[in-house]
Amino acid sequence: MKPIPLFGEGVRSISDIVTRQRRVNCFYILRKDSDRSNVIILGSPGSFAAYTLDDGPIRGYHVAGTSLYVVAGTTLFEVSISGGITQRGVLPTVSRLVGMADNGIDLIVVDGVSGYVMNLTTKVITTVTDTNFPFGCTTIAYINERYVAETPDSRIFTCSAQLDGTSWTPYLFATKEDYSDNIQAVDVFNGLIILWGENKSIEFWQDAGLFPLPYQKVVGATQTWGLAAKYSRTVIGNTIAFLGKSPDGGVQVLRLNGVTPVRISTDDIENEIRKFSVYSDAISLTYTVNGHSFLQITFPSAQRTFLFDAATNVWSEAQTGLGVVSRHYANLGVSFNGKNYFSDSTSGVVYQFDLDTYTDNGTPILREVCTRHIRNAGNEISLQDLYLDMEVGVGNVDDPTPQVSVAVSKDGGKNFGTEKIRSLGAVGQYLKRIYFSRLGSGKDFVLRIRMTDPVKFVIASGSATVEDNSVS
Numbered sequence: 001m002k003p004i005p006l007f008g009e010g011v012r013s014i015s016d017i018v019t020r021q022r023r024v025n026c027f028y029i030l031r032k033d034s035d036r037s038n039v040i041i042l043g044s045p046g047s048f049a050a051y052t053l054d055d056g057p058i059r060g061y062h063v064a065g066t067s068l069y070v071v072a073g074t075t076l077f078e079v080s081i082s083g084g085i086t087q088r089g090v091l092p093t094v095s096r097l098v099g100m101a102d103n104g105i106d107l108i109v110v111d112g113v114s115g116y117v118m119n120l121t122t123k124v125i126t127t128v129t130d131t132n133f134p135f136g137c138t139t140i141a142y143i144n145e146r147y148v149a150e151t152p153d154s155r156i157f158t159c160s161a162q163l164d165g166t167s168w169t170p171y172l173f174a175t176k177e178d179y180s181d182n183i184q185a186v187d188v189f190n191g192l193i194i195l196w197g198e199n200k201s202i203e204f205w206q207d208a209g210l211f212p213l214p215y216q217k218v219v220g221a222t223q224t225w226g227l228a229a230k231y232s233r234t235v236i237g238n239t240i241a242f243l244g245k246s247p248d249g250g251v252q253v254l255r256l257n258g259v260t261p262v263r264i265s266t267d268d269i270e271n272e273i274r275k276f277s278v279y280s281d282a283i284s285l286t287y288t289v290n291g292h293s294f295l296q297i298t299f300p301s302a303q304r305t306f307l308f309d310a311a312t313n314v315w316s317e318a319q320t321g322l323g324v325v326s327r328h329y330a331n332l333g334v335s336f337n338g339k340n341y342f343s344d345s346t347s348g349v350v351y352q353f354d355l356d357t358y359t360d361n362g363t364p365i366l367r368e369v370c371t372r373h374i375r376n377a378g379n380e381i382s383l384q385d386l387y388l389d390m391e392v393g394v395g396n397v398d399d400p401t402p403q404v405s406v407a408v409s410k411d412g413g414k415n416f417g418t419e420k421i422r423s424l425g426a427v428g429q430y431l432k433r434i435y436f437s438r439l440g441s442g443k444d445f446v447l448r449i450r451m452t453d454p455v456k457f458v459i460a461s462g463s464a465t466v467e468d469n470s471v472s
Contacts, residue, residue, distance in 0.1 A: 006371040006447065006462045007039055009314050011268035012413075019268070020413030020446045022370040023316035026457060027292065027309050036389060036460040043367050043457030044307065044318060045289055046357035047330075050341060051085060051350040053077050058343035058350065061334035062100035064107050064120060068336040071098045071109060072348040076118065076125070079350075081337050089125035091116060097231060097332070099139040101147060108147060108165040112138045115149075117165040132168035134158045138230070141188035144207045144214070146172070148193055150183040157186055157195060159213065171212050176203050178222040185230050189240055192218065192259070196233070199226035199245055204259050221259040229282035232297060234333075236286045236310055241295050243273075243282045251279060253297065253308065264295075269306055269315050276302040285333025287340035289355050296330060300345070303327045320360045322452060329360065358454035367451040369459070373412060374445040379470035383408070383439035386447065391458035392425040392432035400426055402453035404434060410442035424455065441469060 007028075010019030029040040056073025063069070068079040069088075076088045091098075096112040102120065108128075109116045114135055115128035136152035147160040155176040161167035176183055179201035187194040193205040193215060204221040207214050225244040227233070228251050232243035241255040241264065251273050253265035265273075273279055278301035285296050295308040296318060305318040305328040318328040330342040330351070340353040351361060359365055374383065386406060395402055402424040407416035425432035439445070447464070451457055 013268035013271040024368040041459040045353040047351040050352040053348035060098035064102040101142045139185040143188040196227040231283040234284040371447040382467040386436040388434040389461040393430040394455040395426040402455045409446040412444040413446035
């Protein structure tokens with residue numbers, strides 16, 4: 001008999017005979033010292049309602065100074081560090097996500113119709129009426145005393161006057177030069193203006209101190225990737241991740257290394273995206289727990305959410321509820337006051353990610369891990385036993401006797417048998433062993449491990465032993 005490693009990095013997609021692996025609402029921690037194992041599986045954060053903004057679905061966040069500004073429905077709210085919520089004004093539009101930026105003096109909001117500037121000291125809101133403003137823009141950024149925004153359905157980006165979001169000078173604009181696709185979004189990051197083309201290019205500009213327009217294109221930096229989903233752009237670590245579209249039509253998740261897009265999606269993830277009839281509605285957020293920076297990208301039409309761990313480069317899935325496959329309910333995210341917040345797509349509730357919360361605001365969380373194929377060159381084997389080194393004794397007041405289940409597939413992951421259930425032990429039962437024996441004979445096994453109880457989920461190691469039944 002020999003032990004078989006169980007956990008790899010694959011994601012079920014291309015074919016079950018390639019991999020049947022699946023990780024839902026959990027992630028890997030790689031331990032260099034291999035105290036118990038070199039791979040630890042930990043449950044991803046749960047969430048709870050932190051603030052309730054009564055006006056409707058949240059359309060955008062922005063942190064300015066020591067406050068968080070939130071557009072919910074038609075209302076602009078200010079949330080202080082102490083948790084106080086103040087209504088600051090009303091916008092005339094009720095739909096579309098908004099773009100927001102600040103220059104330290106005022107905050108500007110663009111909603112795909114107009115622009116609205118709030119003085120950060122007086123809190124007075126002014127609607128932009130300057131005819132040179134790029135009415136209809138949906139993104140806006142700030143660099144070196146000026147706001148920059150795209151002019152809709154064009155290759156032009158426009159700049160504001162210095163430190164004044166209400167004034168837009170007629171000669172302060174420029175045209176994306178290298179490719180003919182229109183600008184879909186504008187960002188400023190690490191001192192560069194990023195012009196996101198619709199399907200052919202990403203162009204970079206910098207402040208060169210010129211007059212009257214101070215910006216010029218960074219020669220040789222243009223990339224032949226388009227932005228496949230406007231709201232897939234998000235900062236992760238010291239870079240930006242996004243869903244990109246290559247000139248040949250391929251779609252990948254990328255992050256910028258300087259100005260160069262680097263692939264972070266895998267064959268498995270890209271094959272799943274390929275199946276979606278719509279991917280242009282993808283929306284991303286990022287958060288950090290345990291020193292791991294996560295990119296969470298959701299495809300609303302397809303009802304799928306994928307989670308990328310920048311610390312390990314391993315992908316998994318996230319979902320809310322106990323369905324077979326569904327999306328996670330997080331939509332927009334923001335980091336404020338050392339905490340990670342998000343909103344859903346339907347309400348004015350602001351939720352907080354929390355590693356020590358074991359439900360999604362009261363909804364049970366499915367933790368699922370499907371293993372690698374357990375096989376021996378097509379020979380028949382007996383799966384003698386399975387041992388899961390899990391954190392036990394985790395029962396609590398809400399769930400005094402939590403359980404974990406294992407189901408066995410003998411056809412390579414196509415079908416699973418009846419779940420076998422083991423207790424994780426009441427609080428204090430720290431010597432509980434999670435052990436399964438006599439799991440049957442076959443040529444290709446996959447194990448599905450599941451937990452739905454609202455308790456801590458940790459697998460420190462796991463192994464199976466098999467016996468070769470072939471006759472020599």
